[in-house]
Amino acid sequence: MSSPPAPLRRFASDNNASVHPRVVAALNDANSGHAVAYGDDPWTEAASQRFDELFGRPVETLMVWGGTGANVLALASLLSPAGAVVCTDASHINLDETGAPEFVLGAKLLDVPHADGKIVPEQVAEFGHFRGVVHHVQPSVLSITQSTEWGTLYTADEIASLADTAHSMGMKVHLDGARIANACAALGGTVETLRSFTVDAGVDVISFGGAKNGAMYGEAVVFLDPTLATSAPFVRKQITQLPSKMRYVSAQFLALFTDDLWIENARRANESCRVLYDALDGIPGIDRGPAPSVNSIFPSLDPGLREAVRDWSFFYDWELPQVRWMTAWDTEPNDIEQFVTGLRHFAASL
């Protein structure tokens, strides 16, 4: 019995997705004549203005190459001397960046066990006894991820409560928003939604993702409190994250912000994930776990099934027996059908 055709668009990561045609068009449009490198160009100026509008205040926005770079720049701007970052053990900065914050910044991460990808204020507060003790690192940043590495969401109130705790301890709040669009779409999808869990909740700096949301490359570090950005333009270059031909990064964000494409892309990814989740119902060998909040699910698979399916259409382990399946802005109904057909096929074969 031969395998059914694998889906064209797989479920390994939204990083595997293509670039949205309107982003491609914007890149083509930007490709004319010369523009001063390193950010002194009209596209970057316009994109910065769009970020101001999005957050309803003058923010400071710095374009960077990628997500790890965005996080490192954000943390660099928030860390005090001998400072440390409180985060979950599942956070991207702790688990999936090959120790970049430690290596590049020399900063310790104080990771705590996550619950569904999230941290609670009590876990932040417990580092209060470190403060003022010279033998301990000084907690100076709380870093949270929205949506989280486990596909969950903080409510705006939860973030406000975390930020209150952090600020009361003299800490700053970083939000890793590699998938901030998915979070925003899931929580309401409006500008007010975005503000509710960021600027209104007390977040200080955001890593604002582009690449997982239909862009080719490029992320933005958004300083909601611009006074925190004083050194950031220098540090950006120093940590190797200053794009030379920056217009091409900025043009992508302009495209994403036109007619709310960023929200539309995220909403499509989120909805596709729900469709996928529903279609998994009743397939033997799969415990599909909780319903998705955004664009990822973490089903538990029988080992034989897991490897058979993976050979056919690649995906990543998460925390075995759980794996991660993820939809993207470009996931098509046909991809889901083909994937589920394959799942049923392999489940029946075992």
Next chain:
Amino acid sequence: MSSPPAPLRRFASDNNASVHPRVVAALNDANSGHAVAYGDDPWTEAASQRFDELFGRPVETLMVWGGTGANVLALASLLSPAGAVVCTDASHINLDETGAPEFVLGAKLLDVPHADGKIVPEQVAEFGHFRGVVHHVQPSVLSITQSTEWGTLYTADEIASLADTAHSMGMKVHLDGARIANACAALGGTVETLRSFTVDAGVDVISFGGAKNGAMYGEAVVFLDPTLATSAPFVRKQITQLPSKMRYVSAQFLALFTDDLWIENARRANESCRVLYDALDGIPGIDRGPAPSVNSIFPSLDPGLREAVRDWSFFYDWELPQVRWMTAWDTEPNDIEQFVTGLRHFAASL
């Protein structure tokens, strides 16, 4: 008297240039379906193979975001403990990367005075007395730039001689090739040319530039000795230089290597510079300096003229009174005419 129209394509930097249409086309072509992120995709495999062919041996090629990142990754791979990098004071790593090698890697740069952008073997050898002395950093990398920050070229023999000296001291050789295409075009323009001053001359690792040669973004770190790359894939992520959707970087290199576009782009830039240089002859207030070897000249301008021209068509100071004017792959004859017309205009006004 009103100013003449400024050129559409300025002479500030080849970083200000646009992206070559064939590179844009390649990006469009790559934009279909899903591809595994982080390099396990067909474009990256093909690009790696093209680098092998270019150098006539199995090399190890790692795509990165930008030039500073390429240099930091290359140096990270070559530095021994307590190791230092010997380079010129004018080198990009020393002068124009905001101390990235020191900050990210903790490595000391031992910079020596350049002569026309170049270093000579005696300047490397003088650090021999550091070896084995615990109070001194241990010279472990020689980093040279080809073409140099002053628009000059090392001959293949000069590089071989430098590499011999370095290797005899237990050092490795890094070549910052942000403009390696311009160098290759100027020295012969063939694959043999490229090999003569790199692999045949004893260079160990190259930062192979794309962005200044008609690409949108992306550079390649090419380990001519693949055994030096053992840790590089990990370090690349750790220093924030692992592109997620890597196919889009690799597709650009594939386009540049198709029908020798990379050489053609460089040759056009180099030739335009010669045209510009010739057209400067006899303009009052300008000492045009030596003729260009590649795509940059460093004329000395009277201060009043300098600022008037800069206001009209931006460029950078280099080492005053010298400024840097640079052509790019997309410089058009009309740009040069307009620029020179402007120069004559402002020279006459002062």
Next chain:
Amino acid sequence: MSSPPAPLRRFASDNNASVHPRVVAALNDANSGHAVAYGDDPWTEAASQRFDELFGRPVETLMVWGGTGANVLALASLLSPAGAVVCTDASHINLDETGAPEFVLGAKLLDVPHADGKIVPEQVAEFGHFRGVVHHVQPSVLSITQSTEWGTLYTADEIASLADTAHSMGMKVHLDGARIANACAALGGTVETLRSFTVDAGVDVISFGGAKNGAMYGEAVVFLDPTLATSAPFVRKQITQLPSKMRYVSAQFLALFTDDLWIENARRANESCRVLYDALDGIPGIDRGPAPSVNSIFPSLDPGLREAVRDWSFFYDWELPQVRWMTAWDTEPNDIEQFVTGLRHFAASL
């Protein structure tokens, strides 16, 4: 009712102790004429030889200023690129060195929950899935503490088992021996004892403590495998840990190794702790916890009692309600009597 007299020698830390008279005498003896700085002196040569004899093989010994420095130098020598250190959450390197390994070396610590201060092989093995994955740090060092921060001991077999696991994963083994003398004394007190849980068990590098064992200052980093020490002399200076007038460090170790003073000092500290523990029996408001293995106990005190006693004779919290009381080489029976008298006094007052 007035308080009883506080003990002359308190129970806060063996770091609060004085210097043993025979160490002082050795310092006086060494203080004559000139000696080449930085280690090329007869005392350092003799001390190195004594370490060779102690471990029954040619080891490489580097004197450093302090314990944190010793640990950082040891880890620096063992870490591979993108490497990380597996340790317990209670380890000194993780908790009490203000993030020195991260700051100075850029290395991530992968801390796991301790059980009585110890780690088990399974906790090391669980990082096996990090290996070869570019997004994760690469576990390259296992660091254990003997005796531990919770006053417990690994058996020689336990260390051998941990080292086997680590080595099978390509990792090296560091032993933080700030209190290695206390461990050795408790486990048998002979040269064979020392070797059984270090060189015979597969430990690669030791931070060999002096300051907590009757010295004034100074620790030794002992490379049981000398090939790992190739770069260490350079790195020692680079991390600010090269003592200039090194003879005075080495002379102290020579004194400690003469007539097994190091073991005698440790045995006295350990025995005093047992006396203290026994004397705590039945004092209201104190749960004295498990009997000591070495020179520390971790009793739980009622909060009121805790603060009253602390005001009278300072000590540190450990993990509340547990505090740490510690004896030293110079603890006298009278100190214990006075301390216990005070405890009974305050317990009766509350």
Next chain:
Amino acid sequence: MSSPPAPLRRFASDNNASVHPRVVAALNDANSGHAVAYGDDPWTEAASQRFDELFGRPVETLMVWGGTGANVLALASLLSPAGAVVCTDASHINLDETGAPEFVLGAKLLDVPHADGKIVPEQVAEFGHFRGVVHHVQPSVLSITQSTEWGTLYTADEIASLADTAHSMGMKVHLDGARIANACAALGGTVETLRSFTVDAGVDVISFGGAKNGAMYGEAVVFLDPTLATSAPFVRKQITQLPSKMRYVSAQFLALFTDDLWIENARRANESCRVLYDALDGIPGIDRGPAPSVNSIFPSLDPGLREAVRDWSFFYDWELPQVRWMTAWDTEPNDIEQFVTGLRHFAASL
């Protein structure tokens, strides 16, 4: 013809000297009972007060292990993000600390050619064009050495002028005072002398040396502006420079400050150097160079003589053909006589 006896106290370095008997006595006196570790002890409190008195204002004083550590802590406290240190190429931080500032702090040193070990304001000012340019490190500290690595002295006016220039550029001023006592003794030897070239001249932080001035070990980092020391206690631990049994460091400074022993020691060293210099007059094969300002001279020796003498009584090359000969607090007239007798002996033999 056999060689004459070598001097008991050689001329290689003041680091080779012994410890002054009054310092030893102070160590003995401090060695009684327990004292809280890490600085909360009466000796450290008293020493801090003595530093306040010395500088005539409340300063912040932090004891550290050694000179490189003192410099690194001082620089860490003064560096701004992306900041760099301007210094001479001959400075200890640049040449003789194995790249510690770069490695530990990630900071770039902007070294300029020294003139007799000194830097002039114009050399500082030339980095003004780096300010505000994101591609360049930001000069944020000027580090000078007094007395210099070439045995010369800045006048108080020269330091004031350098500090004015630095401050006008937004920079802070660090003084590496590994031999500050020798400088103070040479320039007048009073408290007013010390203040004239430090606090009155605008110096912000001093590495205040002990080890070369009759101490066993230990240096002090003195923040003349205490507001700069906010993070220093944490950073001191983080860079491995927090002495545990700190009373023994502080007791040494107390001894040095009693009855101006620190000045007396320095004056004796300086005077011995003058005696040595005078005795060199007319020895064939030796160009003794300029007369000493403090305790070092840099004679040029014929190569054969140089090696013969070095084999007999060790010393260091400085910048060949110049070597460094140095006296110390404990240099005796007989040492000089024996050394000069030897010099004449070897000079006659060649």
